[in-house]
């Protein structure tokens with residue numbers, strides 16, 4: 001598996017990343033998913049404080065605790081800023097965003113605790129908060145950088161303008177914007193989202209690269225008819241479609257099945273023909289390029 005810096009100032013990640021949103025599973029299953037990821041060269045794991053109703057970081061952290069050598073073989077990404085009502089968060093009564101300095105610092109300490117670790121390679125602000133105060137976020141990020149708790153910072157689901165605005169308050173680069181990108185959700189290729197990241201040499205992370213599974217279940221013969229010519233499965237072809245983009249997209253896959261992690265990792269070897277790439281776009285757009 002190719003490894004690449006997501007930004008020239010780091011961090012270095014596996015080109016395909018395992019996402020833990022759906023990993024609300026028992027520890028032995030998480031063990032398997034981590035092992036299959038590592039066997040396939042996937043060393044980077046994408047989390048958020050809220051995944052699995054605030055439990056997935058902890059389950060993953062229990063596996064790390066039982067396997068002392070494991071932490072140094074992987075890179076952790078997590079997110080903060082979304083709050084919702086839950087038995088685990090009894091003081092929250094309405095879903096909202098919180099990007100205050102106090103909450104960011106609290107959330108990171110909590111994530112470190114859940115993961116049983118002393119550092120996280122990349123922290124993302126999960127969603128653009130309409131009340132986001134960039135000076136407060138910058139203060140929180142500076143504190144976390146100086147303490148060594150967080151090595152790099154980024155955002156998720158930010159528009160280009162929101163990305164540039166927050167960046168202008170920071171003394172170090174935002175290293176990614178994690179956004180939804182797939183063959184069916186291809187707007188970021190045309191609406192300036194990827195252009196802006198390329199301008200700043202920032203690689204995007206793509207969430208739901210298989211459209212949450214819908215792409216495979218509903219994509220159909222027309223979309224994937226070239227798969228067999230590549231000796232590929234529809235999932236591999238969908239990931240290879242993203243990997244061909246010159247923005248150096250890092251797909252974050254979401255499967256809960258070890259064998260599908262192995263399958264997905266092989267997408268890295270597919271050399272996509274440019275006409276096949278446009279043909280898939282034609283199928284989902286229903287019209288030729290102008």
Ligand SMILES: NC(=O)c1ccc[n+]([C@@H]2O[C@H](COP(=O)([O-])OP(=O)(O)OC[C@H]3O[C@@H](n4cnc5c(N)ncnc54)[C@H](OP(=O)(O)O)[C@@H]3O)[C@@H](O)[C@H]2O)c1
Pocket residue numbers: 018019020021022046047126156157178179206207208209210211212213214216217235252253254255256257260
């Ligand atoms: N930043 C954000 O706001 C945000 C939002 C959403 C997600 N994310 C991140 O992105 C990651 C991936 O998102 P996602 O889970 O939606 O990604 P995805 O890979 O597009 O979808 C995963 C789903 O597709 C199914 N699937 C995978 N391969 C399949 C196949 N060959 N045939 C049929 N179904 C298949 C999986 O089922 P099985 O489990 O049965 O394989 C799973 O339900 C998350 O884990 C999270 O880390 C971030």
